[in-house]
Amino acid sequence: MLKKFLNLLRKFPIILGFIGVVVLFSILTNRFFTLSNFLNVFRQISINAIIAFGMTFVILSGGIDLSVGSVFALAAVVGASIIKGGNVFLGSLAALGVGAAMGAFNGAIIAKLKLQPFIVTLATMAIARSFTQVYTQGRPITGLPSTFREIGRGELFSVPVPIYIMFAVFFISLYILSNTKLGLYTYSIGGNEEATRLSGIKVIRYKVTIYTISGLLSALSALILTARLNSAQPIFGTGYELDAIAAVVLGGTSLSGGKGTIIGTLFGAMVMGVINNGMNLVNVSPFYQQAVKGAVILLAVMAERSE
């Protein structure tokens, strides 16, 4: 039992990091280690974690998706504008559709034209942000029906709905990566794209799928935040790509592709969330918070390197 646990730690050193930050903040403040605070932390984490799960697919395949934050915003405002008109289902579907379409567009250009994912998604990041501004004329869309707001605010057995969504996405991603062709090919494309192509795998098609997943999941995350805030704002999602990438990297996934796990990403997102929450509870000035997060990422990468 203990041996199994130690093995798990060796495989996922981020779990040790998670335990570390939890213990640290439990000592620093008695407001941290409570059930209600944990539910709160997890609800906050869900936004980043869901994007980061999609990002994990992309990074495992040897790519990167910088457009997730902007796609998040575009999906949010398109969805919210329709939902505001009364059709919750259609609006949500439209938001997810926008996210998937943007992702597919990224994937198609990257795979078909063999362009650098960094540059392509940097471009679509700007384009999607611009579309968002044009669509909203820079104004937030607020006042959404209560049925929709349940996605962000509702609870089931005293557990917030976003947490269910996050874990659902987590388990589906886990299943896909370990038990499906898509999962195997995601790893193999990231590990060696040429060998994968010569093994008769339609690499272009799978790359498009992978970026579509990333776009789709940022749209899903956008729906949750929109519902929780009862508002979709054109500045939504600014900098979210960095949080997502940080969670993936903290979780031990290699930026060069082919190596990593979705469990690592979950814990990576949890560590980031706990640090955020804990620093607020112990009144660390917001001015310092980014520096602390940056330092944690550096430490994690250095620890991985030294292994």
Add this chain to the structure above:
Amino acid sequence: MDEPGVILKMEGITKKFPGVLALDKVNFSMKKEEIHALVGENGAGKSTLIKILSGVHKPDEGKIFLDGEYVAFSNPIHAIEKGISVIYQELNLVEELSVAENIYLGKENRNWWNLGKKVLIERAEKLLSKLNFPISASEKVKNLNVSEKQLVEIAKAMATNAKVIVMDEPTATITEHEAKQLFSLMRGLKEQGVSIIFISHRLEEVFEIADSVTVLRDGKLISTGKIDQYDKNRLISDVVGRTISDMYPKENTVTDVNAFEVEELSVPGYVNRLSFNVKKGEILGIAGLVGCGKSEVALAIYGGIKAHAKKALLDGERVSLPTRPDISLERGVLLIPEDRKSQGLVLLLSVTKNIVLPNTKFITKLGHIRWKEGRKISGNLVKKLNIKTPTLSQKAENLSGGNQQKVVLAKGLVRKPKLIIFAEPTRGIDVGAKVEVYKLMNELANQGVGIIMISSELPEIVSMSDRVLVMHRGVQKAILEGENINQENIMAAAMGG
């Protein structure tokens, strides 16, 4: 510790890695101005010994004496300063810089306001002409071919006043002709007082170039001595640990039914209207110098690159040239690609996952992979091909070259093939594994498979092929049969004669 004429002595070198004794009290000694071949199968401990010599690893036990002086290297730079340079198979050059800049990289005598390019080029020209190397100091490295790049690496070593140069399989990726040139330059270096440790899997070369030889097996010193104390059989049995009666077993029977036939196959820029056929049970060798288009022929038949042909027949049926590898796989056409690391394997994935990769459709239902069946398939192939791996979930990168190559073969054997293209099937693998690959080729041929073997190793082309197609600059120069298959005829045609 002063023995006249001995430049390097390694005594009782032992190195343990977790779970393996990589070197077990190995002694190695070489004389000044000699070319000393270090041979052994993959995993015999050659690389570890070289890494210890060059300061990459520290030995657990043992001592190194260079020119009679006891040395203990703390890092590779230290070893280079003392006069030991290693030229690895993966060359370490900056492609965008000139030959001169590469030779003196980090050693430039310059001020920050004066790059001194002219002086650098002059110095390099002088060095290159002293070494008799036919390359220009001002040329950018990216414009050179592999063998020329090797010369830059050697020049780089010479610029640091290397006493001992280690060459790790320098001939693995160059042509026969270039190898000959390299050897004559190596003899020139020897005359200038340099000692060379030469690592190669090609035993013919060892006899051609080496003065002395040291054989390692399983981390132990097996034998060492002057080359004239060895003959081919002794060297092979020392390397493999048993006698191999036949390096090139050939026991296939050619039928008169065509397995594959192509007319006017062209790959723009590489191959120009090549027509050939291969019979069931036949091994058709395709030979030629690097850049003659033979690698592209392999990819073109398989659908790996854009190509066109007037007509193609597979198993007697008209087929269009495949545009994607999956089309070929469905038809029963397989490619064992020439570079197993960049084309054949996903090194980060396990043995099972690599074997399953092109064969997922056999174990997948609605996208769900039944890994239990995948492990059964890979387990059987691992047993059949005698792949040495501790477990099926071992990552491919941890296997030796020969076993990696067998995993590449295994990927293809899940299906029932009609035509297999073996591109450089034994490049960089040891003698024992080579023989196993040849036996597998025979076995497949006798099952009625047509085999195309594309290779730069003339001995295997000569010994294993039923017919040999020789290419030169994208066109067919000769088709040799029977008695006419010999190294001279092949080289003559390959050079364009």
